[in-house]
Amino acid sequence: MAIPATGLSSQPCWHQLHSVINESYLGKNHTVFPPSWPRLDFDTTKGGEGLSDELGPSGTLIVIFNDENSPVACAGVCPSRGKFGVNEAFTNKGADLTNGEMVTAEGDAPPVPPQTPDWEICCFCVHPSQRGRRLAHRLVDELVAFVKLKGTNRLLTKYVADETGEFWPKLGFEVIPGSGGMLPRGFNPERDPTKEGLLKDVEIRMGADPKYKSNMCRHASLLGRNKNCQFQMAFWAFEDRTKSKVFNRQWHATVIDPNERLRYQRQTGLFTALTSKSAAPKHMVKTERNFCLVTLIWLEVSLSDHRYVWEDIVHAHAATSIFFPGVQTSTKAPVGATWKSSMADNQARSRELKPYLREFNSNITLPKYVREQVDEKYKAKNEADRMIAVTKQEGEGERPSLLFDFRSSRDLWPSRLDFSKIRDPFSVDMLHLSRRYHDLVGPDARFALLRIWSDAYFYPLMLGYDNRTSTSFKDAVGRAWEWKFIPKDMPGSEWSIQKIVELRLEQWEHQFKRQVMVKREMVLVMAKDEAQLRRYVLAVVFALQTKPWRLEVDF
Incomplete structure (x- = not known):
């Protein structure tokens, strides 16, 4: 999961993530760093704000969750803050360095950094209870995949040799000769005389893989040092794909109507008929096959990113092309009868049908008359912590x-x-924008209006473990129930789905x-003409539905 640095403190998982980060740094080298130095406040x-300042407005925090949806590892990544300097979050606070500047290992003045776009790692940690499970390798894989989409040339890391030893070289990062520098003994990033400083001089090294290129799907040196990396990436993709299939099947099984x-x-x-072996990709019309490839190139997505890229783009093409007249998707697809019986081919009839149930109002945005009806139920309750669950009529005959x-x-x-760092969904006026x-x-x-599929009662988003107790309830016979996914009635659910959808599209x-x-x-989706709209719609549907395959566009 990728979390923008500007919204760390507002994330539901931040309290757990804050503990994971600080506990991961408890075993630091106390011959170098004072025991009183925590990684975060x-x-x-304050800890979230401090890490947000470190990562900067363009930074992102990559988080790995366990099966219980609790964070177990994370790593930040941001545009390089200077190839030969220490963390700007430290130096800008007035570090007592030689002549007020960073010096290189040889004592020379640092050369001018190159103008190529580099990104660097910040706050890389794995919880002590999860070490030995190759989560560090997985974090690096996710970081490389993320920065590749940013068009970077290299992924850098700065580290203290006395602290990490050979950790980064073993991950495939090579020390850049002449880079890095020294932090003197007594250095205090906050320049507070009441706090301890470094216990000895510290050498800062910079590691990078010079073989890394923006058009590569994997870290070159990692492939050379660890021959199982490709297998691991394929396995993780398979795991995400399998989970998504199970989730999607169960989500649709809960539909009442x-x-x-x-x-x-x-x-x-x-x-399925449009994307079957008889339909795609072998018998796919050549112009449409090329259209899919051109769209992937435009999105800067490689077919080698994961094994399902082509399958995802073909499925998105099949789902979107039927809404554009004159597009021939396949030369042999046996879908004539299915297509003619669908509502997509009969818009006049589909408009006459009653819309299927889709609600979005949480407890915060419920109409006033609904709250008044519920408040009447509260008057009769005799338990302080009882939660009311009532049925409500949507309208006459509904x-x-x-x-x-x-x-x-x-x-x-x-x-x-706290929704201050999340766009208010009610502030977006789509009609005015159109x-x-x-x-x-x-x-x-x-114009095209797409909608993510959701159940009448929940969004297809995992509910944080720390929020499950607050949303649990008992039915009339005393059975306890726990929400695994975000219920639509939960306060702020509209903001949650808003943020997740924005994050899925952010990298493009x-x-x-x-x-x-x-x-x-x-x-x-807005476009200047139908040709551009078709490309944008295909790209957006692909972006929403591809890895990790949890979201599904409701056609």
Whole structure:
């Protein structure tokens, strides 16, 4: 999971992640670093702000979770802050260095850094209880995959040789001759005379792999030193793929409305026919096959990133091309009857049907009249911590829906939730954006509105382990239930899905620019003409549905 540095403290998992980072650094070399130096401030808010300042506005924190959805390892990555300097978060606070500058190992003035875009690792840690499971290698793999999308030339790391020893060289990083420098004994990053400084002079080394290129899918030296890396990457992709299939199958099995289940089965059957062996890629029309390849090149995605890249783009192509008249997807796909019986080919009929159930209001944004009805139930309750669950009628003749009132859970009170660093989904006016874009581009402007599939009662997002107790409930016969995925009634659920969808599209913001906007689980795609719209829609659907394959566009 990739978390932007600007929103660390607001993440649901930050309290656990803060503990993981500090506990990972407890075993530091006390002959170099004073025991009183924690990696992050003990206050979680200050610690999050400090790490955000280190990573900078463009930085990102890569986090690995265990099967219980608890963080066990993380690593930050940010644009290089100077090839020959120490952490700017330290030097900018007035470190007592020689002549006020960093010196190289040879004592010469540092040369001018090259103008190539480099990224560097910051705050690399694995929890002590999880060491020995090759999570460090997995973190490096994720970092390399992330910075490759940024078009970087090298991935750098700065480290203290007395502290890490041969850790980084064993991971494939080679020391850059003449780089790095020295921090003098007594150095204090906060320049606070009441706090201890370094216990001895410290050599800062810089490691990099000069063979790393932006068009490579893997770290070259890692492949040379560890022949199992490709197998590990393939296994992790297989693991994510398998989990996503299990999750998707169970998610759709929870749908109550039989008509919606039937609609999904027909949709799945249509896409299966379009992407079957008889349809793709062998018998795929050559122009469409080239269109998929050109789209991948435009997104800077390599077929070697993982083994399912081509399968994902073909599936996205099959799902989107049917909405563009005149596009022939396959020369032999036996989908005529299936296509003609689908709603996609009969828009007039589909508009007459009652829309299937889709709600988004959490306890924070419920209409006032609904809250008043629920408050009447509170008057009769006799337990201080009882949570009310009631059925509510959506309208005259509409189907009933279940409402969980989480207001009795103090951990989920709106006053305790911080959304300051997350875009407010209710501030995004898609109709206004569409109108402005149409006025700017002209009558040829085209638009597409995509929506992430979600159940009537939950979003397909893992619920943090620390929030499961707050959302658990008992039914009328005393059975206890626990939400594994974010319930829509949970305060702030709209902000959660907003952030996740934005994160999935963030790495391609250079390609999408401001023509792709997100509002909760909906994505608005704007284009200057139909040809551009088709390419953008294909790219967005691919970006949303590819690895780790948890999100699914609801057609």
